[in-house]
Amino acid sequence: MKSTSINQNEAKASYTAWQLVLMVLTVILVALYAARPLFNVDVFWHLELGEWITTHKAIPKTDMFSAVHPESSWVQFQWLWELLAYLLVSSSGITSLRVFQVVILTATFVALFGTFYQRTKGTALALFLVIFALLLYEERFQARPDALNLLFFTAVLSFSLKPPPQKRIRMLLSIFVVCMVWSNIHAGSAVLAAAVFGAAAIGGTIQHLVNRSNENPTIRWAWTCLATCVVGLISNPIFFSGWYHFIEIYPAMRATGNWEWEPTYRMTANGLHPYFIFLSFAPSVVALVYLADLVTQIRRKDQQPIAWGETVLCIGLLLLAHQASRNAVLATFPLAFSLPRLCSRLEIRKLTLSLLLSATLLLCISYAYRIEHVRGGLIPTINMLSYDLEPTAYPEELGAFLSEAGIEGKILNQGKWGGYLIWSSWPQCRVFVDTRHHLNNPMWETYYSFHNPQTRADAANRAADNWGLDLIAFSGPTFPFQQPPKGWELLFKAGPQELYLRTNSANAEKNRLRALEWAGAQRQDPRHSVAAAVIPQAAQRWLGHPFNKSRLTEAQATIGKDPSGKSERTIGGILAQAGAYIDARPYLVESSRLSPNNVRTWYWLALIGWHTEDRNLLAHALTKLANLPLNKLAPVERIELAMLSSQSPPGTEPIRQD
Structure with missing residues (x-):
């Protein structure tokens, strides 16, 4: 007996240590x-x-x-987050917004653990649920209003689970304040508060009718909480107009193919990594678990009756979790209701061990995807923390050029660049599209045509004729060999960031002069390209970006140590993107020797051959590319190779665009 007691104490101590380690790792x-x-x-x-x-x-x-339509109606009902975020950034810089994210999201998961522990009365079970929620929510760790939704939802759920308190006015005031703030930060998601309190009120009423019991004060309290919540929600001055506008534009937002609006079961389209498999099937598995629990409750009539408020809420949350991947985390809460009951009924041996093993596995999946797969390891992840902006995510050099040079006009732009171009150059420049995708039907047609390299030139001319757009901002190569259609000229290029100017627009000559002034050059001959003076300065800025400098430094340090030629390919590719073709050539030639079947290396060599008029290098690269799969190249890059192939010397195998 004494030996058994010692073993149990040792197991309990080891479980406690394990739980503590998991808690610390989760917070980290x-x-x-x-x-x-x-x-x-x-x-x-x-x-x-x-x-x-x-x-x-x-x-x-x-x-x-x-x-195109600056006077058209647009109602943005996330105004409070925008105001607070701007005040924070304007006073303390972009870094402060990242610090705010860390504080808010860490507090969210601490609050989530507290809520789950209060519900389950078990540390291991609460910890498992928190890590389960982390996997479903980590993609929402973004500096935007909906990053706060989980914290508000957790607070509202905690209110709804509490019995009627003695100091009811204080409780109602807390509900009102939370719902009011949530509504003004993100009115779209704040309606979940009404769903939570509404489920409690409706479920309580159903339970009263089914059981034919006397009127319960708890029901009156639930309806009072719902009414207080609704008053808090509609305190947003644009709550109704914002929702009306959102309903109007929702189909168009879904049509953009943004994965966060896709049903969760489609997430395996992103790949078969365990993370995407989990994201795809977790809500469905939770639905089956909850259904099994509900059926068991119905069969066990001698036990406690069904909590209809909980049932109504959980069914609604599961429907939302399946409807869009951005809502997937909502599946955690039905699991928090049903899992403790199922565990107690099944009498699983070594339940704590099973939960901790499952939690550890989920944490490993999260780490494997977010740290290893996305970043390439813990050290690169930590190194990236030195940047305020994700390298390559925004056209930083282009935005700085537009602002510093004072370029004016209407920009036909790459969709994902719209927000940054607005921040850096509005109001002297306006954009065709940003990620709100507020477009009418003719604009949608132009948008899709412009993002298709085969029809891009026609779309650019159509946009200029129909709406007076006189600038093009896109990630290059926008047009093959930076040669735009007639009526356009290249004005700026920094790595892949390209800006084209409509040659006959009202702002054309003014923008040319301002670009030259920015570059510290003068136009000696009108026949000379302005880009010839601007691009060297832009290239130096792009190469001087800390991320590109660090990549070059790291690659230089490993030259000769990597038999695959990756270091040489990295240096050559960066220099080629900057337009330094002569400097890039020896690195790429060496990379092609070490890794003779790398399609990216041969693509750069073909471009260098064309730009430097080295026909031997061009013919050799095209011959090699004719026997390699080109699916890793961008569509415009494949078009470039097909055009080069059609103009290549006799005997060179043709390259197909597809």
Whole structure:
């Protein structure tokens, strides 16, 4: 007996240590994910709206950023987050927004653990549920209003689970304040508060009718909480107009193919990594678990009756979790209700061990995807924390050029660049599209045509003729060999960031002169390209970006140590993107020797052969590429190779675009 007692104490101590380690690791991962450089394509138009609200002391009601219809109606019902985020950034810089994210998201998961522990009365079970929620929510760790939704939902759920308190006025005031703040930060998701209190009220009423019991004071309290919640929600001055506008544009937002609006079961389209498999099937597995629990409750009539408020709420949450991947985390809460009951009924031996093993596995899946798969390891992840903005996510050099040179016009732009271009160059420049995708049917046609390299030139001319768009901003190669259609000229290029100018627009000559002034050059001959003076300065800025400098430094340090030629290919590719073709050539030639079947290396060599008029190098590269799969190249790059192949010397095998 004494030996058994000792073994049990040792097992309990080991479980406690295991739980503590998992808690610490979970907090570290939450903070690490939240602290990553800003990468969300929405954040900068949110900040620009915050600046406008600060300046004008009003909430905008038109799409003032649009180059096509700045007077059209647009209701943004996330105004409070935009205002607070702008005030934070304007006073303390972009880094402060990342710090805010770390604090808020860490607090969210601490609150989540407290809520689950209060519900389950078990540390291991609460910890498992928190890590389960982390996997379903970590993609939402973005600097945008909906990053706060889980914290608000957790607070509202905690209110709904509490019995009627003695000091009811204080409780109702707390509910009102939470719902009011949530509504003004993200009115779209704040309706979940009404869903939670509504489920409690409706479920309590159903239970009263089914059981034919006397009126229960708890039911009156539930309806009072719901009424208080609704009053808090509609305190947002644009709650109704915002929702009406959202319903109008929702189909178009779904049509963009943004994965966060896709059903969770489609997430395996992103790959068969365990993370995507979990994301795809977790809500469905939870639905089956909850259904099994519900059926068991119905059969066990001698036990406690069904809690209809909980049932109504959980069914609604599971429907939302399946409807869009952005809602997947909601599946955690039905699991928090049903799992403790199922565990107690099944009498699983070594339940704590099973839960801790499962939690550890989920944490490993999260780490394997977010740290190893996305970043390439813990050290690169930590190194990336030195950047405020995710490298390559935003056109930083192009935005600086537009602002510093004072370029004016209407930009036909890459969709994901819209927000940053608004932040860096509005109001002197307006954009065709940003990630709100507020487009009418003719604009949608132009948008899709412009993002298709086969029809891009026609789309650019159509946009110029129909709406007066006179600038093009896109990730290159926008056009093959930076040669735009007639009527356009290249004005700026920094790595892949390209800007083209409509040659006969009202702002054309003014923008040329301002670009030359920015480059510290003078135009000696009107026949000379302005880009020839601007691009060297832009290339130096792009190469001087800390991320590109670090890549070059790291690659230089490993030359000769990597038999695959990756270091040489990295250096050659960066230099080629900057237009330094002569400097890039020896690195890429060496890379082709070490890795003779790398399609990216041969693509760069073909481009270098064309730009430097080295026909031997061009013919050799095209011959090699004719026997390699080109699926890793961008569509425009394949078009370039097909065009080069058609002009190549006799005997060179043709290259197909597809």
